[in-house]
Amino acid sequence: MNQDLYQFALRLADTSLTMGQRLAEWCGHGPYLEEDVALTNVSLDLIGHAQMFYQLACDNSETSTSPDDLAFLRDVPEYRNPLITELPRGDFAYTTLKQYFIDVYHLHLYQQLSVSSDEQLAALAQKALMEVKYHLSRSEAWCQRLSLSTEEAHEKMQKALDDLWFYTPELFETDESMQRLMTASVIPDMGAIQTVWQQQTEQLLEDCQLAKPENGWMATGGLVGEHTEHLGYMLADMQFLQRAYPGCEW
Amino acid sequence: MVMSGLTARQVLAWLQAVKDPEIPVISIQDLGVLQAVEITNEQIVVKIIPTYSGCPAMYVIQDEIRQTLAEHGQHEVDIQLLNTPAWNTDMITARGRAAMKLYGIAPPISASDQVIQCPQCGSEKTTCISQFGSTACKALYRCESCLEPFDYFKCHA
């Protein structure tokens, strides 16, 4: 069970860390000052969530490790985030829609995890949930604001949707390890999370007058460490200091 | 060894000197971060909870707790960062809220239907400029009466 929880904690932490890292790239590039600050604030929260879940992984690890080691010393095949969170940040519409999809995912996932049979996981999920609700109110408002404004903004949102939609089913994938946790009520039924996620996001897409793409190719691979080439570049950037100066602190 | 006769009450009084590094007029006790102090034979146990998950102030707060206790000759200190209870703005004391307002930051409202008052002139005609502000815990507002922008300490519950 510990090994399963270790793997799941990594899934949560890697997802939040890659999201946070991509958002941090917006620092100094936001559409205006307040929004620049908002993007980096959300980034900071997500990196905070990553740190909490890496600690959970450490507490369930068979070998001695630290949150920093897990973030900075693992390579691409060991990362367990879904592919959507490692995609390049794209334009503001792309970042906004991706953020919305992940916020809704986190909302329902953390709501269920906050009643997990594992007390530590439940407490961390409850803490993260409070912050995710705030993120969602922002990303949802921006989706509407962009989609229902100028033709150009609407077009960019539609383009983002056409690309991102096929990465979303992977969020709800499970493997044998997660299924054991589901049976033990440590984590919720991911299929049920997917159902509520779809209801909520499809309603927003309709409100935003965005057309859901026809089903087709679906992304997969994060759970088994098969990633896009983008994750390698991200880790090279993020891990450089620890790789070049092992154990460096400041 | 902790000096004999030392009480948790005394340690709490010393720790009043430890302020939130981002709002240096409010103590960590009034902020709700400092949850408990326990004295064992070997050490002083200080239990704290984080505000926002990624808040960098938590590191500074731990350093300052150590430093403050060291100034009183206490070096055997164990700081425990707890996962529960989850911090929320209802934990901020009335004294903390008053200090915040004097400092120019509108304190968090408890129910969503209340209005946010301008900390400068008390006007209730205020507008949200950004849901996010200079730090994780704040949002940016503007007063429509005196026209001053101000920080609002976000309601977090």
Ligand SMILES: [Zn+2]
């Ligand atoms: Zn005013």
